Amino acid sequence: MKKLIWFTTISILFLVFIAPAVLALGISLVPGDSQPGYNPDLRLSIYKDRDVTQRFISQDANLSAIGTSIRNPNLKNKQDIILALFDDRMNLLRTVTINGQNVEDGSLVKFVFDPIPDSNDETYIFTLASPDAGPEETIEVFVVDMPGWIQQYTYDQKVYPGGLPMVLYFKPVSKFAVIKDIYSNLFSRLLHLNFQKTS
Amino acid sequence: MKKLLVLAIFLRTLVSVFLFHPDIKTYNYQASFLKKGVFNIYTYLVDNKKALPLKDDFVYFPLTYFALGGYQAIISPLLGSGFDSWLANAGSNSVVADPGIFKYLAALKFPYLVLDIAIAFLLMRFFENKEDKKKVFTFWLFNPFTIILLYAYSNVDIFPMILTVLAFLMIKKQKLFPASILLGLASGFKLYPLLFIPFLFLAGGNLKEKFILAATPLVTFGLIILPFISGAFFKSALVSGLTTGIFTSNSTTLGLSLLFFYAVLVDKGDQDRKKINLFNYWVALFLIIFSFSLFHIQWLLWVAPFLILIAVKKPNYSWLIFLLGILSFAIPILYMDRYMTVSLFRVYSTWYDLAPTPYTIIQKVYDPYNLLAVLHSVLAAGSLAMVYKVFKEKEVL
Numbered sequence: 001m002k003k004l005i006w007f008t009t010i011s012i013l014f015l016v017f018i019a020p021a022v023l024a025l026g027i028s029l030v031p032g033d034s035q036p037g038y039n040p041d042l043r044l045s046i047y048k049d050r051d052v053t054q055r056f057i058s059q060d061a062n063l064s065a066i067g068t069s070i071r072n073p074n075l076k077n078k079q080d081i082i083l084a085l086f087d088d089r090m091n092l093l094r095t096v097t098i099n100g101q102n103v104e105d106g107s108l109v110k111f112v113f114d115p116i117p118d119s120n121d122e123t124y125i126f127t128l129a130s131p132d133a134g135p136e137e138t139i140e141v142f143v144v145d146m147p148g149w150i151q152q153y154t155y156d157q158k159v160y161p162g163g164l165p166m167v168l169y170f171k172p173v174s175k176f177a178v179i180k181d182i183y184s185n186l187f188s189r190l191l192h193l194n195f196q197k198t199s
Numbered sequence: 200m201k202k203l204l205v206l207a208i209f210l211r212t213l214v215s216v217f218l219f220h221p222d223i224k225t226y227n228y229q230a231s232f233l234k235k236g237v238f239n240i241y242t243y244l245v246d247n248k249k250a251l252p253l254k255d256d257f258v259y260f261p262l263t264y265f266a267l268g269g270y271q272a273i274i275s276p277l278l279g280s281g282f283d284s285w286l287a288n289a290g291s292n293s294v295v296a297d298p299g300i301f302k303y304l305a306a307l308k309f310p311y312l313v314l315d316i317a318i319a320f321l322l323m324r325f326f327e328n329k330e331d332k333k334k335v336f337t338f339w340l341f342n343p344f345t346i347i348l349l350y351a352y353s354n355v356d357i358f359p360m361i362l363t364v365l366a367f368l369m370i371k372k373q374k375l376f377p378a379s380i381l382l383g384l385a386s387g388f389k390l391y392p393l394l395f396i397p398f399l400f401l402a403g404g405n406l407k408e409k410f411i412l413a414a415t416p417l418v419t420f421g422l423i424i425l426p427f428i429s430g431a432f433f434k435s436a437l438v439s440g441l442t443t444g445i446f447t448s449n450s451t452t453l454g455l456s457l458l459f460f461y462a463v464l465v466d467k468g469d470q471d472r473k474k475i476n477l478f479n480y481w482v483a484l485f486l487i488i489f490s491f492s493l494f495h496i497q498w499l500l501w502v503a504p505f506l507i508l509i510a511v512k513k514p515n516y517s518w519l520i521f522l523l524g525i526l527s528f529a530i531p532i533l534y535m536d537r538y539m540t541v542s543l544f545r546v547y548s549t550w551y552d553l554a555p556t557p558y559t560i561i562q563k564v565y566d567p568y569n570l571l572a573v574l575h576s577v578l579a580a581g582s583l584a585m586v587y588k589v590f591k592e593k594e595v596l
Contacts, residue, residue, distance in 0.1 A: 001334060001338075001341075004342070005203070008343045009341075011343045012213060012214060015218075015351075019544070020551075023540075023541055023554050024548075024551075024554065026541075027553050027554050029553050030550050031550070031553070037290075181548075182547050182548040185548055186546075189298055
């Protein structure tokens with residue numbers, strides 16, 4: 001019985017204190033700001049030469065992925081969806097192609113590319129297009145009118161403030177940095193709770 | 200024993216506070232309508248779906264709603280005004296970032312802790328010997344499986360489960376009628392105890408007793424659900440995947456039918472009473488279900504206390520039971536559901552949304568469905584071996 005008590009005590013302590021660190025070793029990208037809320041009725045259609053161009057500021061170094069919600073009604077789009085990333089002088093930096101058949105309707109789709117090391121506070125532009133898709137195979141993205149790092153978007157040759165409700169992902173400096181950030185964030189929240197109690 | 204109890208509570212509190220499965224928020228959000236005066240949660244949720252931030256149906260049976268809702272009515276004032284808005288919050292990130300989450304999780308899982316400890320004491324009553332009593336108390340409180348099932352996966356099935364334990368205490372004392380009522384009450388939380396009705400029928404001494412024993416759980420269940428019978432109740436709870444999942448596999452139906460026909464045609468019962476041993480059939484019933492169904496992890500709780508009774512009574516089987524426990528945990532962990540593994544840690548950080556699950560890791564080297572099939576086959580073999588051993592013993596309990 002003593003063995004069982006030790007085994008369970010160690011297992012539970014491992015689960016609560018060590019397992020999060022072990023699992024964090026698998027985190028290869030960390031998100032920047034969370035995805036802004038959006039109105040599901042405000043959407044832009046993308047097909048053929050009808051694309052969207054988005055201007056934004058990167059929140060950190062090692063920009064490695066851009067995620068946004070995409071509608072693919074009835075999963076009809078089975079064509080390529082291409083994201084081309086440019087710097088603010090329109091030099092092409094990265095191109096990512098995914099196939100529409102891998103895009104679930106309304107899901108957050110991540111376009112992952114090789115990290116851009118000095119991306120902190122830099123302005124970038126990307127275009128999102130599905131040139132082989134016909135009007136029947138249209139995909140849709142959402143838009144939000146929010147000032148800040150999601151600066152402006154161009155659609156149908158007109159420029160609007162705000163843009164796609166997106167999430168930027170960054171390659172962490174090291175695995176250790178990820179673990180440290182997770183635990184320090186947790187402990188600061190626990191301490192905050194303690195502070196609330198005493199005050 | 201006091202020291203053990205303190206350690207057991209400490210370990211449970213740790214898991215309660217730090218691990219979060221979103222189901223606990225969903226069904227507690229739904230149960231929060233009781234304190235606002237909503238009696239029929241099924242029709243209320245369907246009628247107000249458009250206006251509600253969380254759109255899920257209430258998939259449990261009425262007593263779950265009243266137990267959770269009643270408890271909430273008591274603790275809500277202690278948790279502050281943020282509690283209700285936290286329950287209604289549909290934002291997956293802001294829910295876990297809320298500074299009150301530790302307090303909310305501890306409070307919402309507190310009834311599980313009370314019932315969990317109560318079960319430890321109830322299990323002791325199955326034994327006369329002091330040593331066995333201590334053993335079952337320790338086995339229950341210090342097996343990692345039930346701690347994780349209850350406090351990480353927020354398993355609300357503890358409500359019906361404690362009633363089934365009470366029912367078997369009655370059965371042990373040959374009080375079959377109160378046991379039938381308790382099983383009916385348990386089905387008012389979740390339907391699974393009704394699966395046992397055919398065996399209750401067989402346990403009756405004469406035809407009248409057989410009918411009474413079989414009808415009692417049904418009538419009790421019928422009385423509980425009577426005020427709620429509606430299209431909404433039928434769709435949300437009665438035919439929900441959670442209720443009908445057991446019968447999605449033909450092999451499970453075949454296995455359960457074979458068990459029933461074995462009881463009717465082959466089992467002569469024990470020598471004195473000529474009655475079938477209900478405990479054996481109860482354990483066998485669930486082992487067959489886990490052998491052939493794509494089971495939810497919370498179902499494992501249904502049989503956990505009974506396997507612990509076997510482990511104490513027949514120590515030779517402890518290792519087999521432990522192995523079956525590991526296997527039955529490994530299977531749902533391989534499902535393509537983030538909340539079986541990495542996303543349980545979202546209270547630590549939402550970055551775990553980006554951590555690979557066991558499914559995605561295995562997918563890189565092997566087909567996870569093949570591995571699932573292999574594990575399930577091994578579990579089925581082990582479970583059937585266990586069923587054979589339990590029946591061979593005739594009188595485990």
